[in-house]
Amino acid sequence: xxxxxxxxRLVIVTGKGGVGKSTIATALxxxxxxxxxxLLVELEAQRSIARFFGKPPAGYEAAEVAPNLSLxxxxxxxxxxxxxxxxxxxxxxxxxxxxxxxxxxFTEAAPGIKELLTFGKIWKLEDEKHRHRPLYDLIVxxxxxxxxxxxxxxxxxxxxxxxxxxxxxxxxRHLVDLMRDAEKTAFLLATLPEEMPVAESIELYRTLxxxxxxxxxxxxxxxxxxxxxxxxxxxxxxEIQRAVGEAFREIGAGDSxxxxxxxxxxxxxxxxxxxxxxxxxxxxxxPGPFLHLPFVFKSDGGGExxxxxxxxxxxxxxxxxxxAR
Ligand SMILES: Nc1ncnc2c1ncn2[C@@H]1O[C@H](COP(=O)(O)OP(=O)(O)OP(=O)(O)O)[C@@H](O)[C@H]1O
Ligand SMILES: [Mg+2]
Numbered sequence: 001x002x003x004x005x006x007x008x009r010l011v012i013v014t015g016k017g018g019v020g021k022s023t024i025a026t027a028l029x030x031x032x033x034x035x036x037x038x039l040l041v042e043l044e045a046q047r048s049i050a051r052f053f054g055k056p057p058a059g060y061e062a063a064e065v066a067p068n069l070s071l072x073x074x075x076x077x078x079x080x081x082x083x084x085x086x087x088x089x090x091x092x093x094x095x096x097x098x099x100x101x102x103x104x105x106f107t108e109a110a111p112g113i114k115e116l117l118t119f120g121k122i123w124k125l126e127d128e129k130h131r132h133r134p135l136y137d138l139i140v141x142x143x144x145x146x147x148x149x150x151x152x153x154x155x156x157x158x159x160x161x162x163x164x165x166x167x168x169x170x171x172x173r174h175l176v177d178l179m180r181d182a183e184k185t186a187f188l189l190a191t192l193p194e195e196m197p198v199a200e201s202i203e204l205y206r207t208l209x210x211x212x213x214x215x216x217x218x219x220x221x222x223x224x225x226x227x228x229x230x231x232x233x234x235x236x237x238x239e240i241q242r243a244v245g246e247a248f249r250e251i252g253a254g255d256s257x258x259x260x261x262x263x264x265x266x267x268x269x270x271x272x273x274x275x276x277x278x279x280x281x282x283x284x285x286x287p288g289p290f291l292h293l294p295f296v297f298k299s300d301g302g303g304e305x306x307x308x309x310x311x312x313x314x315x316x317x318x319x320x321x322x323x324a325r
Contacts, residue, residue, distance in 0.1 A: 014143035015190035016197040020222035025142035027309035033069035036137035052303045076114030079121045112155035182215035189219040193278035218289040229269040
């Protein structure tokens with residue numbers, strides 16, 4: 001899965017809000033940067049990924065955050081300005097246009113313009129060359145969550161349908177072609193093994209593959225709990241419970257500690273069973289490949305977490321993947 005994924009030019013990570021898109025996109029880009037010049041793109045980032053690398057927030061110009069790894073933050077207003085600069089060559093005029101109240105009205109009211117130009121900027125980066133070679137071998141996008149991602153992918157298609165001629169129409173057509181070029185572009189779903197994210201992933205998979213027609217690279221299921229406890233070990237009066245109780249007493253812990261430990265273990269087991277249920281559901285409803293990522297306990301939620309996830313991904317490359325179903 002990962003080898004194929006990394007062979008493309010543009011990988012867009014998307015999924016429900018909060019499932020780990022940024023963590024996964026960053027880990028993937030970090031892994032890729034060991035072999036390739038990689039660009040990680042964040043979109044409208046409130047808290048820049050740059051913090052994972054101990055760097056100041058990224059701006060609209062790509063900046064290196066690690067060897068072979070650059071980061072850029074594309075925001076809608078900047079993508080629009082960038083585009084205006086192309087069609088209105090006089091800088092001062094661009095300033096005047098963007099300061100005009102009508103400009104804000106237009107960019108906020110025109111549906112899809114922001115998304116279209118954001119997408120356009122990503123493709124401009126894909127096209128950038130250094131000594132006749134692509135400046136970046138791989139671009140990983142920490143994509144928008146579901147609704148906004150769909151808007152972004154639909155924007156060039158809708159523009160093509162509305163405007164038949166003119167520079168924007170031809171730009172949009174170019175974008176649709178690139179987006180549907182399966183050798184270059186693919187999306188990677190990110191999800192959690194829980195009800196809502198799973199339902200949303202299945203729906204998103206269908207829309208992206210059937211309606212929008214982008215190549216599917218697979219699904220990363222994030223934050224899976226380990227299988228540490230089994231029901232038989234935790235049952236009342238179980239042998240292990242007694243043994244643990246004794247061990248606890250040996251180290252001076254009282255009965256209440258044993259009860260707390262058991263409650264926590266039960267809770268974790270219950271979640272693990274829920275995760276197994278949703279992993280099965282995903283396997284029955286979606287094609288693979290599946291990338292199973294562990295819940296990382298005790299991480300700083302930043303660079304350390306990203307490195308742990310990248311290490312798991314690296315293991316996936318070294319070990320041949322099992323068949324998806
Ligand atoms: N495998 C994991 N184990 C433990 N915690 C994780 C894991 N993956 C992500 N997290 C934590 O979950 C939270 C959400 O992760 P992240 O910011 O990557 O999600 P996101 O999908 O990008 O969210 P948003 O939609 O808000 O951009 C963060 O606090 C992150 O540290
Ligand atoms: Mg994010």
